[in-house]
Amino acid sequence: MPLAHLDCRPFAAFCQGHHAHACSIPVDELPSRMHELPKTSEPLTVYANADTLQTANAFLTSKGYQVVQAIEWTLPLAASLQAAGLWQNGAQSQRLWQPAPLIARFVTEFMPAYQIQPGQGLDIGCGAGRDMVYLTMHGWQMTGIDYIPGALQRAQQLASSQHVTVTTLQRDLETGQDPFSEFADGQFALITVARYLHRPLFPWLQRLLKPGGILIYQTFMQGAEQFGSPRNPNFLLKPGELAQVFAHTDILLDTVETLDDGRPVSAFICRQVAGCP
Incomplete structure (x- = not known):
């Protein structure tokens, strides 16, 4: 190495x-x-x-x-x-960080294989922004939403260090109200969610995706509680759950990956079909 x-x-x-x-x-x-x-x-x-x-x-x-x-x-x-x-000499600093492997795989494998062109993207629970900054570096116009102001500040700093621009919004996604009311139906060509699960958001994700739009969802599966957090079943996906919720889409990938610490996570990519939601 x-x-x-x-x-x-x-x-x-x-x-x-x-x-x-x-x-x-x-x-x-x-x-x-x-x-x-x-x-x-x-x-x-x-x-x-x-x-x-x-x-x-x-x-x-x-x-x-x-x-x-x-x-x-x-x-x-x-x-x-x-x-x-x-x-x-000079200010050029090498990038040591990497996006989530599923995001990198989407860019290098799925985008060319399915002729996916960059457009507007939404990163839900974006944290410090590595995934959305990486996507922006590959042509996507990314908006990131997170509850923690410090995380959004770090995301903006990371984007600046890579000479790209992202939009960040502080938002509580769990109030029961539509947290995406300012966005139009079918506005986004890409929605990504990583290590975050709030099932009431699922219908809104379907509303926000444009026909042909991509959803990438990677979060903890049942069984992760044996190795650490999260242990709350509300934060753990059931086997086949995403495929059932998004059954009306074209599912491009639905598998389970294992983190270095043993926790299982979903690796799910689907594409909105015409006429949905």
Whole structure:
């Protein structure tokens, strides 16, 4: 597995010169930018100044990351990177984070296979925004909805770092009222939901999808409670539940995947057919 390079020096110092494959996250910004890091199973090489190297290393280790190299930034190190052709200056920071695997698979596999063209998309429970930012990077015009203002702020920061624009809305989706009243019927060509389940939303999702529009739904299945949260059955899908709810659609994928920690999650993609809902 290749190393991910993380530069924890101040951004101004990063711009003056850095490892060509490094991502810039200053040490004091690490707690608020965890969503920009790779999975904890991916080993890290960390660069920092002498006075912050131990702090960066300790923080990342406490979060479960494998810091295989913690390297103090020095002039000899800069010279060695230059000699090896691994030197770069400027603000270009490498992306270490990834979207959900199902989202990446949709972009690389399903979009070309089914000739799906990017359009307006809606990410429900978008969190820190990795999925919708990734989709925006691939042509989609994404709107993200979440209840937590801090998550929406991180989503906007992530979009800015990738030089794309997303729309974010703070919304309580569980009031019993239509939380999508400002959106027109059939407005969206894509709706994504990840790790969030509120069954009363299902009819509204069907209303919002345009004919030919895609729904991607990935959340926890029954059995996940054996490995951790969620344990509330209201937040766990039953086998075949999505296929039954969206039986009137063209189901492109309906399977169960397993996270690294053993929890089963749905991998469900369907396409709205003409005349529905």
